[in-house]
Amino acid sequence: MIDTPNSKTSVEVTVPVSESNLNCDGLILPIKPLLERLVADKNRQWEQKLEKNILIMFKQVGI
Secondary structure, eight states, rough: OOOOOOOOOOOOEEEEEEOOEETTTEEEOOHHHHHHHHHHHHHHHHHHHHHHHHHHHHHTTTO
Protein backbone atom coordinates (compact mmCIF):
# COMPACT_ATOMS: atom_id res chain seq x y z
CA MET A 1 0.00 0.00 0.00
CA ILE A 2 1.35 3.44 -0.93
CA ASP A 3 -0.42 6.53 0.39
CA THR A 4 1.02 9.81 -0.85
CA PRO A 5 1.77 12.52 0.18
CA ASN A 6 2.18 11.14 3.70
CA SER A 7 3.96 7.99 2.49
CA LYS A 8 2.68 5.00 4.41
CA THR A 9 3.76 1.42 3.92
CA SER A 10 2.10 -1.85 4.67
CA VAL A 11 3.96 -5.11 4.20
CA GLU A 12 2.76 -8.69 4.47
CA VAL A 13 5.40 -11.41 4.53
CA THR A 14 4.43 -14.93 3.51
CA VAL A 15 7.06 -17.61 3.85
CA PRO A 16 6.18 -21.11 2.68
CA VAL A 17 8.06 -23.79 4.58
CA SER A 18 8.76 -27.01 2.71
CA GLU A 19 9.54 -30.34 4.27
CA SER A 20 13.03 -30.00 5.72
CA ASN A 21 15.41 -32.29 7.57
CA LEU A 22 18.52 -31.74 9.63
CA ASN A 23 21.18 -34.30 8.74
CA CYS A 24 23.69 -34.71 11.53
CA ASP A 25 26.15 -37.48 10.63
CA GLY A 26 23.38 -39.74 9.38
CA LEU A 27 20.87 -38.84 12.10
CA ILE A 28 18.04 -37.24 10.14
CA LEU A 29 15.58 -35.10 12.07
CA PRO A 30 12.52 -33.36 10.60
CA ILE A 31 12.71 -29.62 11.30
CA LYS A 32 9.72 -28.25 9.39
CA PRO A 33 7.72 -27.61 12.62
CA LEU A 34 10.67 -25.68 14.07
CA LEU A 35 11.02 -23.57 10.92
CA GLU A 36 7.27 -22.87 10.91
CA ARG A 37 7.51 -21.70 14.53
CA LEU A 38 10.48 -19.46 13.67
CA VAL A 39 8.52 -17.88 10.82
CA ALA A 40 5.49 -17.36 13.06
CA ASP A 41 7.63 -15.80 15.80
CA LYS A 42 9.63 -13.50 13.50
CA ASN A 43 7.03 -12.64 10.87
CA ARG A 44 5.77 -9.35 12.37
CA GLN A 45 9.34 -8.24 13.12
CA TRP A 46 10.30 -8.85 9.49
CA GLU A 47 7.23 -6.97 8.26
CA GLN A 48 7.99 -3.97 10.48
CA LYS A 49 11.61 -3.86 9.34
CA LEU A 50 10.56 -3.93 5.68
CA GLU A 51 7.93 -1.23 6.28
CA LYS A 52 10.55 0.99 7.93
CA ASN A 53 13.07 0.47 5.10
CA ILE A 54 10.46 1.14 2.40
CA LEU A 55 9.38 4.33 4.17
CA ILE A 56 13.02 5.47 4.24
CA MET A 57 13.25 4.85 0.47
CA PHE A 58 10.01 6.80 -0.08
CA LYS A 59 11.42 9.78 1.76
CA GLN A 60 14.69 9.57 -0.20
CA VAL A 61 12.83 9.85 -3.51
CA GLY A 62 10.36 12.44 -2.26
CA ILE A 63 7.22 10.29 -2.08
